[in-house]
Amino acid sequence: MEKQNTNIDINYHQEAFINPFNIAFLVISVLIFVAIGFILNFFANPLGLAAVLLALEVFLVNALATNKRFRKAIKLKKLAAIEEANKKELRSPMYMIKSLDKTLQLRYMSLRKNIEQIRINYDKNVSSSEVLLDTYYQKLHELEQLYLQLLYNWQKCKQFITDNKKAELQTEILKLELEIPNDTEAVKKAKMKRLDILKKRLNKIQKVMESTEVMKVQIDTVEDNVKFLLEQSLTMKDPTSIANQVNEIITETEDSQSILNEIENVISIDDYSMGYNLDIEDKSANKDKLKY
Numbered sequence: 001m002e003k004q005n006t007n008i009d010i011n012y013h014q015e016a017f018i019n020p021f022n023i024a025f026l027v028i029s030v031l032i033f034v035a036i037g038f039i040l041n042f043f044a045n046p047l048g049l050a051a052v053l054l055a056l057e058v059f060l061v062n063a064l065a066t067n068k069r070f071r072k073a074i075k076l077k078k079l080a081a082i083e084e085a086n087k088k089e090l091r092s093p094m095y096m097i098k099s100l101d102k103t104l105q106l107r108y109m110s111l112r113k114n115i116e117q118i119r120i121n122y123d124k125n126v127s128s129s130e131v132l133l134d135t136y137y138q139k140l141h142e143l144e145q146l147y148l149q150l151l152y153n154w155q156k157c158k159q160f161i162t163d164n165k166k167a168e169l170q171t172e173i174l175k176l177e178l179e180i181p182n183d184t185e186a187v188k189k190a191k192m193k194r195l196d197i198l199k200k201r202l203n204k205i206q207k208v209m210e211s212t213e214v215m216k217v218q219i220d221t222v223e224d225n226v227k228f229l230l231e232q233s234l235t236m237k238d239p240t241s242i243a244n245q246v247n248e249i250i251t252e253t254e255d256s257q258s259i260l261n262e263i264e265n266v267i268s269i270d271d272y273s274m275g276y277n278l279d280i281e282d283k284s285a286n287k288d289k290l291k292y
Contacts, residue, residue, distance in 0.1 A: 008078055015074045016064035025060055029053060096152040104151045111147055111223060114230050115140050121233035139246045147222045150215050153263050157212040169202045211263050225249045
């Protein structure tokens with residue numbers, strides 16, 4: 001996803017009014033004026049009291065709203081909130097499903113169908129409390145979500161590898177390593193910096209390639225386990241055996257979560273999020289929220 005400049009509309013006077021500093025000012029001012037009113041019998045002219053409070057409030061709100069540091073802080077806060085919302089959207093199940101290519105979507109729907117059939121078979125064959133079965137079904141749901149995350153990140157990693165050609169980087173690194181010894185000090189220093197950057201990029205690609213292979217194995221493992229559970233669900237009636245099988249699968253796939261966390265560190269989700277222009281006044285943009 002390309003980074004874009006997105007504008008947001010900020011009402012700085014409204015932000016100044018609801019600012020905790022302004023709220024505290026209002027509360028303290030009212031208390032002080034009420035106290036003074038009782039002492040000096042100022043309530044004989046309540047309109048005068050209201051006018052003084054209003055004037056002070058308008059002055060403070062306007063001072064805050066036009067302050068450059070306040071405006072910058074508010075804008076950064078708004079942008080951070082939007083960025084966080086975008087990150088949550090990028091991690092939402094519906095977004096991940098829509099992001100998968102057709103082949104991976106079919107794989108996900110096939111596994112989801114198998115899990116649903118497992119639930120149906122358990123309902124028919126197992127004599128157990130609804131609460132107990134719901135616990136097992138929740139485990140199956142967690143397994144389904146983990147599988148979806150694996151598919152999504154696996155695809156993302158493969159795209160990253162395609163976009164960042166390892167062979168080209170290796171060729172360029174070798175070329176620089178051969179050129180540097182014969183260059184002047186100034187040129188050598190500049191090329192050394194570039195060489196360091198290229199090596200970091202190459203290391204990142206290698207890590208992603210390793211993680212991609214591990215995720216592929218994890219994806220196949222989840223599919224095999226779900227198929228096995230489906231076969232067992234046709235005849236199994238013992239709730240304890242069901243629990244043991246589901247928990248065993250969850251345990252086997254715990255490493256998958258660590259792989260996903262590692263991928264998040266190597267390929268930042270920010271690479272796929274929206275960029276924002278802090279120097280331009282923003283206009284509101286309605287975004288359709290994905291629901292799942």
